[in-house]
Amino acid sequence: MIWLQRRLTLEPRSRGLHLVTRELADSLPELGQVASGLLHLLLQHTSASLTLNENASPDVRSDLRAWLDAAAPEDFPWSHDLEGPDDMPAHVKAMLTGPTLTLPVADGRLALGTWQGVVLCEHRDRGGPRSLVATLWGQAR
Amino acid sequence: MIWLQRRLTLEPRSRGLHLVTRELADSLPELGQVASGLLHLLLQHTSASLTLNENASPDVRSDLRAWLDAAAPEDFPWSHDLEGPDDMPAHVKAMLTGPTLTLPVADGRLALGTWQGVVLCEHRDRGGPRSLVATLWGQAR
Amino acid sequence: MIWLQRRLTLEPRSRGLHLVTRELADSLPELGQVASGLLHLLLQHTSASLTLNENASPDVRSDLRAWLDAAAPEDFPWSHDLEGPDDMPAHVKAMLTGPTLTLPVADGRLALGTWQGVVLCEHRDRGGPRSLVATLWGQAR
Numbered sequence: 001m002i003w004l005q006r007r008l009t010l011e012p013r014s015r016g017l018h019l020v021t022r023e024l025a026d027s028l029p030e031l032g033q034v035a036s037g038l039l040h041l042l043l044q045h046t047s048a049s050l051t052l053n054e055n056a057s058p059d060v061r062s063d064l065r066a067w068l069d070a071a072a073p074e075d076f077p078w079s080h081d082l083e084g085p086d087d088m089p090a091h092v093k094a095m096l097t098g099p100t101l102t103l104p105v106a107d108g109r110l111a112l113g114t115w116q117g118v119v120l121c122e123h124r125d126r127g128g129p130r131s132l133v134a135t136l137w138g139q140a141r
Numbered sequence: 142m143i144w145l146q147r148r149l150t151l152e153p154r155s156r157g158l159h160l161v162t163r164e165l166a167d168s169l170p171e172l173g174q175v176a177s178g179l180l181h182l183l184l185q186h187t188s189a190s191l192t193l194n195e196n197a198s199p200d201v202r203s204d205l206r207a208w209l210d211a212a213a214p215e216d217f218p219w220s221h222d223l224e225g226p227d228d229m230p231a232h233v234k235a236m237l238t239g240p241t242l243t244l245p246v247a248d249g250r251l252a253l254g255t256w257q258g259v260v261l262c263e264h265r266d267r268g269g270p271r272s273l274v275a276t277l278w279g280q281a282r
Numbered sequence: 283m284i285w286l287q288r289r290l291t292l293e294p295r296s297r298g299l300h301l302v303t304r305e306l307a308d309s310l311p312e313l314g315q316v317a318s319g320l321l322h323l324l325l326q327h328t329s330a331s332l333t334l335n336e337n338a339s340p341d342v343r344s345d346l347r348a349w350l351d352a353a354a355p356e357d358f359p360w361s362h363d364l365e366g367p368d369d370m371p372a373h374v375k376a377m378l379t380g381p382t383l384t385l386p387v388a389d390g391r392l393a394l395g396t397w398q399g400v401v402l403c404e405h406r407d408r409g410g411p412r413s414l415v416a417t418l419w420g421q422a423r
Contacts, residue, residue: 003318003420003421005318005386005388036144036146036276037276038181038276040320040384040386042385042386042393042394043395044393044394044395044396044398045395045397045398046334046335046336046342046395046397046398051236051239052187052239052240052241053187053232053235053236054187054232057221059220059221060187060221060229060232062220063219063220063221063229063232063233064232064233064236066217066218066219066220067213067217067233070217071212071353072349076348076349076352077348078345078348079341079344079345079348080339080341080342080345088342088345091335091336091342091345091346092345092346092349094335095333095335095346095378095379096236096237096378096379097236097237098239098333098334098380099334099398100334100383100384100385101241102181102241102243102384103183103241104146104181104183104274104276106146106274111183111185111274112183112185113184113185113186113187113272114185115186115187116185116186116187116240131395133386133388133393135318135319135320135386138144139144177285177287177417178417179322179417192377192380193328193380193381193382194328194373194376194377195328195373198362200361200362201328201362201370201373203361204360204361204362204370204373204374205373205374205377207358207359207360207361208354208358208374211358212353237377237378238377238378239380242382243322243382243384244324244382245287245322245324245415245417247287247415252324252326252415253324253326254325254326254327254328254413255326256327256328257326257327257328257381279285280285
């Protein structure tokens with residue numbers, strides 16, 4: 001059996017949805033030792049989130065951002081507005097998309113669909129670096 | 142300990158929300174050998190998703206679909222429209238509901254609530270068969 | 283290795299979003315024995331849900347509730363209305379936020395971000411006590 005838990009930091013990104021599949025895989029070379037397993041990711045923030053979505057067309061990711069901006073607009077009658085107009089919308093978007101992912105690992109790599117990539121959803125204008133806890137477990141090759 | 146990973150295919154379904162609890166359990170007879178465990182499911186697609194919801198009344202599932210159709214309409218000003226009017230709404234709905242589920246297993250079966258069922262959300266008009274990776278682990282009976 | 287599965291009951295709460303991090307940790311003293319692990323939670327209901335969000339300002343939680351109430355209003359043209367006007371909106375909100383969470387455990391406690399708390403989203407006016415299955419696994423200290 002393999003068991004690994006590691007804290008990672010994702011570099012700061014602009015507001016929007018960003019593919020991070022490769023950055024994550026590069027930070028977890030031990031994926032290559034797993035015959036059959038799972039990888040769990042927790043983003044330790046409440047104004048950014050993780051999702052799986054289209055890995056090919058950047059248009060899809062910008063449309064997903066446009067939809068989220070329309071669904072949780074800055075001019076909703078928020079009570080909590082001390083941290084800037086992008087703050088409460090960010091909490092709503094993080095609630096809708098979620099801060100965790102659990103992904104299967106097979107034959108040394110993430111067993112995603114052909115068109116699936118891991119997406120960091122940065123909901124703040126200046127979110128800064130984002131902390132993540134990665135836990136990997138399963139059967140060794 | 143039990144450890145199992147298997148690729149499954151869900152048969153094609155029409156656009157809408159469909160109960161698949163029984164189809165999944167039938168594809169995973171090893172659930173019966175688990176005293177206490179977990180089952181992880183990844184749907185390997187970005188225009189269909191998995192959720193847990195009401196297993197009794199079909200009205201609930203058609204209302205959930207009606208809400209999703211209203212929330213992510215085909216006439217939103219999408220940039221990405223090459224793959225048909227149902228494509229970008231499908232990506233949004235998949236983001237909102239998510240492609241993964243992790244479910245407890247106890248005494249040889251899924252330990253869901255009385256009214257909970259596993260629901261395949263097919264967001265495309267013609268989604269075709271859907272691929273899934275199932276991972277089961279825990280303590281043997 | 284540690285392996286534990288336990289059924290818990292969360293006390294009845296009013297409609298809204300409630301921090302339950304401490305109540306959960308108190309029900310799972312075995313967290314203290316885990317060097318590195320994961321905790322999975324399933325809420326066995328389809329009209330309440332679990333999410334991670336802000337643990338400090340109650341304003342954030344009331345704004346999240348206000349957004350959910352606006353997104354899934356009681357006066358949507360629901361077909362399923364036998365169980366009261368708060369029922370179908372509750373199913374939608376539960377679909378959006380989800381009944382499960384998987385959280386890392388490190389050095390004997392939940393490895394959440396500084397501002398993250400476990401939130402019970404009670405979407406019914408009178409939801410009553412809520413049942414939960416907790417599964418904990420990992421490496422012992």
